[in-house]
Amino acid sequence: MSPQTRISARVGSIAESATLAVDARAKALRAEGRPVIGFGAGEPDFPTPDYIVQAAVEACSVPANHRYSPAGGMPDLKAAIVAKTRRDSGYAVEPANVLVTNGGKQAVYNTFAALLDPGDEVILPTPYWTTYPEAIRLAGGTPVDVFAGADQAYLVTVEQLEAARTEHTKALLFCSPSNPTGAVYPPEQVAAIGRWALEHGIWVITDEIYEHLLYDGAQAPSMPVLVPELANTCVVLNGVAKTYAMTGWRVGWMIGPKDVVKAATNLQSHATSNVANVSQRAAIAALEGSLDAVEEMKLAFDRRRRLMVEMLSAIEGVHCPVPQGAFYAYPSVEGVLGRTIRGSTPQTSAELAALILDEVEVAVVPGEAFGPSGYLRLSYALGDDDLREGVGRIQALLGEAR
Template sequence: MRHDAPEARSRAWLIMADVNRRGSTVRDARRWVEPPGRTPEERDGERGGRRGGRRDGQRDGQPHRHPQGPRTGRWNRADGGGCLCQDGRVSEQSTTTTTSARARVSARLAAIAESATLAVDARAKALKAAGRPVIGFGAGEPDFPTPGYVVEAAVAAAQDPVNHRYSPAAGLPALREAIAAKTERDSGYAVRPADVLVTNGGKQAVFQAFAAVLDPGDEVLLPAPYWTTYPEAIRLAGAEPVEVFAGVEQGYLVTVEQLEAARTPRTKALLFNSPSNPTGAVYSPEQTAEIGRWALEHGIWVITDEIYEHLTYDDAVFTPVVRAVPELADTTIVLNGVAKTYAMTGWRVGWMIGPADVVKAATNLQSHLTSNVANVSQRAAVAALTGDLSAVDEMRSAFDRRRRRMVEMLNAIDGVRCPAPQGAFYAYPSVEGVLGRTIRGRTPTTSAELAELVLEEAEVAVVPGEAFGPSGYLRLSYALGDDDLVEGVSRIQALLAEAR
């Protein structure tokens, strides 16, 4: 189905205009202002580049060199390849012009893009509501309802006046105790309830973990492909993400050798996510232990996101890094929540577990930021964590069935390579073999352009690789009904079969 009218095209693809290398675009240019106590000569004398992620024309693992010195910001694909620096300067590659000496929006927030995954999902839902038969693979949430016993606990909590008032910023004692017990049950090591902070969803835990341990000038090693929120959270904490890319040839798993090559004296932390969003990759117990020992040896904090711990397939097993290397407990922050395991994405309950001083600092921040998580949601989370896992097993069985079908169908497309994900509920195919080929008169050269083409011509919404790191990939969630999954991938198959 073709939509040639300009208004139809812009209506169908407003979202992808804002997706670039890191899922954002350059906004307004800012004046170059040297930080206090730092001269231009000192800046120019700093080392150039960053180790990490791949850009166009760059081999895996090769550093990006800023055209005018060290890279401190992000690539801009949308306006010609310029770089918006962390300090506000725009390189000469940018075509953006300064319109005002004083911007209305702070440079810090203007540099943040909307979450690409949520934007793609929202766009698909809007088009569907407008009558378009769009199938969306962008959602990162189970398509199952929250288990009935959890909902019943929430109803009872809503009727109890004790839950109508403020509660401790760190979380209800009953929930912190349940999280501690669940951690010992599922992860195999003991934590104190006092070392648990309940947050408004997993995202708040991510932001507060980085805020608690990072300072300006720090670097965080970020294995790529990565969840789109991680680099934004790191930058908001004043630090710099350093991408370490592992592509389809490596099964999307970085090695200790790659991490060591990216380490500098400014490396403060490593973000570790297994099972992975967006790739579904799962590190083996041996790989997890090797990475943990390396971090311990070099005094590097490990911030480990374990939100998909219960969603593994085949022979893959989830390995908590603290269980693999117990000595890391004092320099590890664990991020988790009820959203993915219990189909509770809308309830907004997450948590972080860490050393007492870090949890105290993050609690102080939360006391000013949001205070307590909604009491009804917390009571529902207690029911989820203390109940059985039969509903989880049913969801995992359905995800496994859909996973196998999706991978089989994607690998049947010429130019597409899709390793079988071992965890979470995403497939992450390489589409590099499709790029540069002509489809219905258009020749996409990036995965963002290909995703645009797929939405317009096949009415299927997918998330391009630029939202998670390098171009050349697509993310498709298989957390949707079996019939929609088959129909959506069939449309993609039919469209890409026309590639010449």
Template sequence: MSSSLSTSQPTPPRSRVSERIGSIAESATLAVDAKAKALKAAGRPVIGFGAGEPDFPTPGYIVEAAVNAAQDPKNHRYSPAGGLPELKQAIAEKTLRDSGFEIEPQQVLVTNGGKQAVYNTFATLLDPGDEVIVPTPFWTTYPESIRLAGGVPVEVFAGPETGYKVTVDQLEAAVTERTKVLLFNSPSNPTGAVYDPEETAAIGQWAVSRGLWVVTDEIYEHLTYDNVPFTSIAAAVPEMAEQVIILNGVAKTYAMTGWRVGWMAGPVDIIKAATNLQSHATSNVANVSQRAALAAVAGPLDAVEEMKTAFNRRRKAIVEGLNAVPGFSCPTPAGAFYAYVDVRGALGDGHQHQTSAELAGYILDEAEVAVVPGEAFGPSGFLRLSYALGDDDLAEGIGRIQQLLAR
């Protein structure tokens, strides 16, 4: 009697994490902020310029609305997955007031922070292989959300020589037969660049001529300086109404990063589809947070103006301080609360560091100051510093960098 041995090879072990999720990079800005906070908790005097988070408390009238909401039993239950009807109405009215673009409440989906609005949008618009033009430097979450939705981010870089703003010619050169979406962010994270009305209209008209969707992130709309106007691309080019998605939220304007309320606004069919997605992913945003957001968007902008005055003061101080560092060149940002400094003059031949990631690590280790390297937002050679922190910490942190790099 004979026997035979199997010659088949053992099945190789499969990854415990899916390829789709395993390919996503950690948020670089949150990673830097977490490291800074961990070092601080360990007793090191770290100053963090990493996270774009206002240091102000949420205005009192918003907090009071949340306290009242928490005591009302109707907020202890499920609510519509797409958002409280009264909040959607207030967002529609606020969009007309601030963006000059008219929408109806059924064109709004309230999301768990701006990041869910970003993901919902790309998941709803993109099929595998669809391309999204991403002006670069970009916010770290954009390309990861695009990839997670099956899309392909196509970076179009604009440096300080052009004010970190892309041109229509650059966009035209990036178009392929797979291009479906143009991402637009003004005021910009990470650069603070603000497209003027003419530039905004030209880009919008180009997108319409190409039949592209435009996804416009307007979360820094109230933070512009030196009389620079905010221009909504949706209002500048009304004919794109059926192919534009507006992303926004309360986090930056009202110092509500921890409340987690954002939204997307757009054509009814897209919002309905995105709402279906959210109904299975998270369902409704926490009702207490929604009630707080309602008080914010329907209320006055006095507190916003007070915060903006402080940001403007810090903006001037950080630009002056960074430009005093050898090899650094920092253009004055026109919006948001970030300085995006060109450090290529402090890298490469004749210098200790070759990349901005190496330089950022050195600054954290030696000066105990946390900054985010340009690799998180596109090409190496830059650092992003948020000036949404206290005046004393800002002065101390910049002083440490100056002292370290003047050696």
């Protein structure tokens, strides 16, 4: 048996998460004593708020939490998600429309697995989060990239979507605020895209995980609220990871038509069963509690956002659109590629990212992880001092380009 045939073609074709790989390498180098600053991980640097942690501590001593719970989620958490969804986006759903998942990634995969058959195409606005195309392929579908660069502020148009539509188009993946770019679609564009999908019978999977991280007065309305007729062909993805600094707790959810949610629940019952009960209890506390801690985190992210954009924009050959959401900057570095830096002449953003790590010990994620080359993703969910030092090192290195 050859090494190639030991692993299934389906799984063997999947690439590892580029963002997690960059983060892991940065941590490994730091463990060796190297002063690496990592801009790779998409997770808040703040601790989970105390009241959420306390709810988890108390849940640990409740015997009911030591046992299996419903595969689709605790009834109390489903009710909290229903209430939170109505409060935050004005979208009215029922508990039967909700599936609680082991983090947002499982919600993504469950959704595609429930909707796609071999040959189905999913239109994927690009740059995209690195997990989307892999989850589509794992579910048997085909991702169809639609690219919008820095000149479009990373926002695809209805005309671009229509040009990519074929008789095999089953769904559109929509993410606003965006990972990796931080772009936020204005309400009128969200509505136009929703009406286009409705007109052509295309499912919309809309990822709202960054819904609370908005700046400069930007709004990120939920698409099925703007286009109510879309509700029967729309799945909303969300979770507690980014808003409440709970990336490690692994609680996400999908909201969709009851038949889709039931099918995804059946899948999850065989894949993982229930989400950890203590994490679910913590998520209930998060959703039912105050958003004050979230606002404090957002103030820090906003300050760092402005600092990062200012510093990156000062580098010759770098163009950095101002992100209006999430906690990422996505500068174009096409003006740097092909120039010589310390004896090397990087031709791709992957080569440039490797050079930055090797020469000044700063970890960034290259654009190839999210679509075309020519870009870098930097998370500003890290301390102010590290941000200033890390981007300062990049400034000094790229300032040597000739």
